[in-house]
Amino acid sequence: MRYPDGFKFELLHTDGAARLGRLTTPHGIVDTPFFMPVGTQGVVKTLTGDDLEAMGAQIFLINTYHLYLRPGVDVIERMGRIHKFAAWPKALLSDSGGYQVFSHHGKTKITDDGVRFQSHIDGSYHDFTPEKVIEIQRRLGPDIIMSFDECVPYPATRDDALQGVEQTTRWAARGVETFERLDGDGRFPSQLLHGIVQGSVYDDLRRKSAEDLLAMDFPGYSIGGLSVGEPKEEMGRMLDVTLPLLPTDRQRYLMGVGYPEDILMAVEKGIDMFDCVLPTRNARTGLVFTSFGQYNFRNATAADDDRPLDPDCSCPVCRRYSRGYIRHLYGVNEITAHRMATYHSVHFFIKLMEGIRRAIADNRFAAFKRDFLARYSVSRPESLD
């Protein structure tokens, strides 16, 4: 592929295999490694763009499948594409929707041509093909977009995983063709298309998938089909197999990961980009992330606990409110509790990545990881006294 205008990935420094970099997009710079909060419907749940900017977010993730269904591509295109629609001037990345289509509860029919699926909203039938998914993402207009891939469930037989890799390769090639054809007609903003490495937990299939995609010279690579239920060791092994094959001058994105400990492990192996629903989804149930580990307001907090949620955190929630008060807001089902927990947890991930970047710059990533995990895994905030 031709490298897209307005983009640049610079590898600034390495500390072991951990990489400090800078991804320039038409909507600003994103420092790597970074974590993307998930804004499936074009919004990071309970937050606004002002909030995300205040906490230092440089990018968030949107979902092609959801925005295609509601409000629809026509609406977003008429509103001047996704940055204008969502009033977010910084970078955006879209997931291709493949994961949603395949993990879908309704009837899904996969053919070589693509996927026929039912809307989770009204049961209506829709077809996604590799071509259509690229066209939708070009019309939506995020900066970084994903090829349409087949994500096989875990566990998968070797045959199924192989078939998934071959399908992913064919679909990636068809996507590239559509991407470049649409690039030619001048209607669309410059965008950067990632290929997605599949292969379940089979070393040779991961290698084959990576090599297939490398032949198309993508300006960036994703690693998909992990964090889908496999043991953590398998995830690490797949990264060990895949990452050495990828070019060092292109950013690498581990999709759907993850927990802070997974992010640290993957950064150490050379991953640059992450996304995960954990900080936004778990807030609904009272589960938050702190420097001392995961913390659950629904069962961990005393009613009169007047300490901040995370004494090490500088976010507006921890600066102002007590655990007892936030627990009360959960107890009486006030939305503000959901917002406070989301704000804190997303802020936690953003600041974790800032800490990781500073540590790599100072050649002390290993110590940073060790210290973080020692506090994160061992003690728990409820035992803080």
Next chain:
Amino acid sequence: MRYPDGFKFELLHTDGAARLGRLTTPHGIVDTPFFMPVGTQGVVKTLTGDDLEAMGAQIFLINTYHLYLRPGVDVIERMGRIHKFAAWPKALLSDSGGYQVFSHHGKTKITDDGVRFQSHIDGSYHDFTPEKVIEIQRRLGPDIIMSFDECVPYPATRDDALQGVEQTTRWAARGVETFERLDGDGRFPSQLLHGIVQGSVYDDLRRKSAEDLLAMDFPGYSIGGLSVGEPKEEMGRMLDVTLPLLPTDRQRYLMGVGYPEDILMAVEKGIDMFDCVLPTRNARTGLVFTSFGQYNFRNATAADDDRPLDPDCSCPVCRRYSRGYIRHLYGVNEITAHRMATYHSVHFFIKLMEGIRRAIADNRFAAFKRDFLARYSVSRPESLD
């Protein structure tokens, strides 16, 4: 009653009967006339204290009934009372819970002694007496607290309304006695207790209620039992009957009101304080307040309407987001929509009161009211083109 330490009400200027004033409390100054957002459970729905401060709120309202049930008075007292618990350093006012107890769906038994009611949460039985309601409010610790009153439903016979007035008077006297007894033991912060004028829509009963309370020399007066279904003309008439009896050097609070047009009418007659659930409750269903009238996201907005919600508004929502985007967020049930609508509507009421205060200061309240209503009532944002 003895006038409480740390409080002062200053009437700074009048424009006709409209009053510009300043209420000093131990938790800061509140400029009058003011509107209190409702924070029933100790939080203004979807918002934080940072939000309220940013939009210029100097006070909000909490509810005795709800906080008594959850998290309970003991918890809030142990946490250092309500200002500390809710991390709100400015003024707070508590409703006595009478309205909640009387308008309750469960079994409620009223005796001369007080009210036995069932919790709306678990059906458990509780007794509120005038003494207990004062004691709860002293322990919770808001700056301004309310007598326990009997709010008769509308319509009420003259006999029922008279009985409600007599009960309210007796209960007010018992509350004052408790208030002053507790004042003596030094355990509680200085608080300002309001008497509440009742009397349904009967001129003579309103006069009787006011005169009964005036004999107790309350440091502030509320007018209750209005905005409960009576015609708007009746509300205005009751204010005309009641307000001339109240001392000019004490603030007057019209409870549970209301719509912008009602607030303007009542300010013109000399009311200083308002509260209403409208901006917070209606946001849930997509209904917001704008300078052009009420506006409903669920049916009024085109999917690709790229105009701000209220072109005359300076709030962060109107500065950044389009109607089309907020409509989308409502359509996909994102909490951020609820938050944006609440933020805008509460901001709208706060700024309306700021405009009212400037207009009184400049002796142009009548023109302000006329101009506001001309825009507010006639045009609608959906017809703005």
